[in-house]
Amino acid sequence: MPHPLFDKHRATLDAAVKAIHERTYWAAYAEMPSPKVYGETAMDDGKRAFDRCLGQQFALDQPGQTAWMSSEQSPYGFALEVSYPVCKGQALIDAGLQAMPGWQKIGAEGRTGICLEILERLNKRSFELAHAVMMTSGQGWMMAFQAGAPHAQERALEAVAYAWREQSFVPPEAIWEKPQGKNPPLLMKKHFEIVGRGVALVIGCGTFPTWNTYPGLFAALATGNPVIVKPHPNAILPVAISVRIIREVLVENGIDANLVSLAAFEDEVATRELAQHAAIKSIDFTGGNTFGNWLLGNCRQAQVYAELAGVNNIVIDSTDAYKAMLRNLAFTLSLYSGQMCTTSQALFVPTDGIETDLGHKSFDALASDLAAAIAALLGKPEVALAVLGAIQSPETLQRIATASSGALGKVVLATRKIDHPEFPAAQIRTPLLLACTADDPAWRQECFGPISFLVRVTDTAAAIALSERVVREQGALTAGVYSTSAEVIEAMTEATWHAKVALSINLTGGVFVNQSTAFSDYHGSGGNPAANASYADAAFVANRFRVVQRRYPL
């Protein structure tokens, strides 16, 4: 079933499928906000488009609207005052189901082509999306642009590529001819129809409203499902802009806009009712354990893809690049004030210290050197503002206050509040570094935000065992090791196989343990409590559609 948009984007799709198979570096969308790529006026246009949303109703022409709601408080210290339509969940479901047959009918090629067209359109709106991400999540500008726009689009494209690979493996039809010895063969015509499971619900988070939402959204969409996106109440705008663009592209291509809709609710009960609705067949969720585990336990009618809390950790055994290690760690702990689900929380250090190219370093020396490295990185206010962004939630501010009191461990590096010249009410904090022992309970729970623990352990073997155990029990999206010993690296490698967590080894340059790149790095293994799925792999897409066959004699 040829589709003009499939042909238009075929080269991009082929390159994406090649990329997920080879996992070398590849990118479809420019990650630098360059005027040469995005246009000379893109920066200003994007800012203006964002500004035009503020204080206004964000119309989406969705069915079942009962009210408008407005809830976003920017971490940069102002209210967005954008109002979004509140629609009845049942109305969104009914409208989505009504749109589904048309989406099924255009087949995998049509769906893939339209998804790629949507992504191209989203990419062109990257500056507007970046402002919306920055001002709702509190990310710094560059991160908001990269993670919020091109990198999120890459993750979406990756999901579409996996979805295409699986769907295109299913032949639309076949002639089945079974020999019968001397008798005429049995001859059957068979058709294999790809049918989406039903309405998909995608529940976004407040820190990465597009990056963590697009994979599930596009995986479900590409495989034939209507999608209802329920954004975090403090990060609706980037999702609303995305949904509006998606609906525009759908309509331009003869598909009912209500295939994709925005669910903005004021009360959590509405979300729970929607999630438990019999028509909701898949749920993608990024967020805390409380709601995530409720979804897993109570929405049995749906496939639930959940990314939850974890305790990311690093084993520090030894290094031949001490200063570079410290710089790398300092950046990891500082970036977006540690508000990434991939930021390291626990750094395991042997009680006798470590060997380095600059001699032996005691536990305390390492602690103070790391504190100094963080202070140095964030010494210049303009760098600090760009790296840190703002604190996204009051709960994180509260955690910082609690940890600052010394209740969770000895304070090695205190947090500082930084003023933002442009946003005086912005909540900006430098990382807090604590020291504790392996027995202390605090480091074993996710402590989301700019709070990290240097955990004193008996030796490297104990550190590796502890890393494996905490990943098995609490989950983790990332693990790291610094060591000059091949044996240590091998032992850590095996520990991560057991606990199923991605390992970064001896990062000392421009790659950081908390960063994962689409088409090459799997985000989450899907095999420990931090996430039951990965961005992206075959398992992330293969069960979002079913094949319904029919056959008849010829």
Place this chain on the structure above:
Amino acid sequence: MPHPLFDKHRATLDAAVKAIHERTYWAAYAEMPSPKVYGETAMDDGKRAFDRCLGQQFALDQPGQTAWMSSEQSPYGFALEVSYPVCKGQALIDAGLQAMPGWQKIGAEGRTGICLEILERLNKRSFELAHAVMMTSGQGWMMAFQAGAPHAQERALEAVAYAWREQSFVPPEAIWEKPQGKNPPLLMKKHFEIVGRGVALVIGCGTFPTWNTYPGLFAALATGNPVIVKPHPNAILPVAISVRIIREVLVENGIDANLVSLAAFEDEVATRELAQHAAIKSIDFTGGNTFGNWLLGNCRQAQVYAELAGVNNIVIDSTDAYKAMLRNLAFTLSLYSGQMCTTSQALFVPTDGIETDLGHKSFDALASDLAAAIAALLGKPEVALAVLGAIQSPETLQRIATASSGALGKVVLATRKIDHPEFPAAQIRTPLLLACTADDPAWRQECFGPISFLVRVTDTAAAIALSERVVREQGALTAGVYSTSAEVIEAMTEATWHAKVALSINLTGGVFVNQSTAFSDYHGSGGNPAANASYADAAFVANRFRVVQRRYPL
């Protein structure tokens, strides 16, 4: 990681992958029990090998053995008196986990090669396996041979092919080189390790102890997992022989035999405890709703692939081949006395009857003609014995007795008990045909065994709507339609898309609605209550392993 067995079986694997992609007719193993293929002495050798098991201890050299148990009563009317080792679940888990690293280490090629070698070995033992299947399940000889041996092996090979396709898509390693403008590129080496989820539990059924067990067993095994097979207490022998062969091939290839073990338990509590064990990461189950839904609800630590009860049905609207339709239906309802999870249970017929090439047929005329067709098919005792096999369980005999009383609907064709010259105590029954209305409750529940309902409905449109509804609510593995109208076939096709059930259209020859062929027909859509997975597709294998990556700068 080249492996000699991978090379040895490469052509078979490639052909299997091609077959699941093209879904034309293909088979790896001969389905006819021909001496030319299987050897002149194969029949006698197989029978003798089976006979040698009777009354003996079936040693497997598994850890944690506490007792022997013997439970199999042949539906052909005798006790097998084979004793199997009862081992502690914990011991089987521990031993399986100990065997896992070696299985991981040989990689997807090694695992695939060994799986294919196992299948070749199983194929050579097809006669022995067929006898074991026949005498435990009650199937007739030819079905026991085909479904129990080559067809089961095909389904296993299909799962291995899907598993290979997914695993081989993941590159073992990659060089990641990201340009940095005028600066040197970021350069990373990445490794991608395929790691099984953990111990897989495969719970077999009494009617198809190999055909329904092999897909999960081989899907889990090929993707790197230890497997514990828990057979139905009345159909242990075919599984025990299979497990012994698998263990032999594993050991021959340097893999710990305890990677695959047999769990024979006398009490159901032991099975439940095993299923809920934290180390059990996947469960494959075929059987009734009570235990299946308990597994789904209570074994949250595991991925559960469940094939449960359903109400398979056929809409009869019209036909241009009345007699051939009746012959086809008669065979479907008679084969293995309807004890297939794919046998049609409800035949929807308009109250005003149907148009045929032999003129109009009233509801009652169709009912009596179908009854006559069944009686004619089973008129010769030797044919009846071959087609019907024996009734597998006392529960099915009880259902036949209940239905015969007229409690579930008007008896159109009574069941007959047939004597088996060789097995005087065999429980052999011809199909029971009932007539009822759409409002009657009995036909809406699975009524496993040779009991079918002609359901009187208002018209064809009502029949299609009822079919869709019952599949959505109760599930089904198969649906059928007979019609000369393109509109009716299209409406039924759409209904099966909504309810997600495979449709057979106008079957009048040598293909039957209750038969599905590996590599071409999906068994179960995985999208309605009868099964949450399909044999086999990408979703059946993709989530049985995880990819654990590691990366380091170059």
